Amino acid sequence: MIAMQYSFTLPADYDMGIIDRRMRERGPGTDGFPHLAFKAYLSARRGEFGGQENLYAPFYLWDQPEGASNFITGPGFQALTQSFGRPGIEQWMVWHAETVADLCNAKFATAERLPIEPHADLAALRAEETERARQTGRKRDALASISGFEARSWSLVRFMLYADMPLISGDGQIYRVGHMSLPAAVQAVARR
Template identity: 30%
Template sequence: MHAMQYKITLPNDYDMTIIKDRVKKNGSKTDEFPDLLFKVYLISDTPTKKEYAPLYIWKDDKGMNQFIFEGFYDNILASFGWQHINIAVPVEVDTSDAFTQAKYMLEIEQRIPETNRMTVPEFSIHDTTELGKILVYNPDKWAYVECYFFEERPDYLASKGTVYELLHLSLPKK
């Protein structure tokens, strides 16, 4: 299993309806994409941060390689230019039956400190209103990321990380 995300930082005066319309028109193209566990189309739209940050959880690398190298990622290149793709290893992917009702995601980025004894990263928030959560790590950067999914905007947790609006959720064929 692999996690993949690219974060496209946009100018503060960028009209985010452009991204919303893009996802409304094209988001379903990754519905049932081969080897995709799910993809969430995320945006941050605040006065100080405008960002488009799709997050993918892949079952294996075959589908991810198809997406990157067989023309699908070319749409990102054509629209936004060369982007760095963050790749991570999932530690835990936990989604409830209500996961499809998620409208927001809280992302918390953490460092993995230098140590003589490795321990598995853990979730720092335990909230009964979450509809799902993901914990991924990247040993190349010695960092991990916690993602929590909610139906209601978790403003009470906003100081912990970045709250993204979830525009579309692509899922595998049932």
């Protein structure tokens, strides 16, 4: 599995209603996308939940790299780049991914990025991060708990989805979820 995220920082006076509308209208276009475990359409507003910037920042979890490649080379991503420009895309190899059946109820997300210390024991760190993701997800009633690493900058990502506003501390970013794209089989169960 791989996780990926790109982010657009928007002007302080940007009408974020435009982003909300975009997520509602275009979000269903990635529902059932091949190899997509989920896509969380995320936004953050300057001044809300301690946020410093207006952001549009989707987060993806792919069960195969082929899905990410097909998306990035496809018409949906091309339309995005025509509207906002071509973003840098962060990608992480997933150490742990845990989701629950009612993932479609996600309304909030958190993301933390942390450096990996030089000469860290990566096997031990992976075990610690996997256990932390499991325990934190259960304690905080998370709908999803993702932990992964990026080897170019040697950093970790900790990503979580919630139905209710989470209580967090630290330097993590809090987002609102505008739409959740899920595999077709998961959507069918959610509609029942």
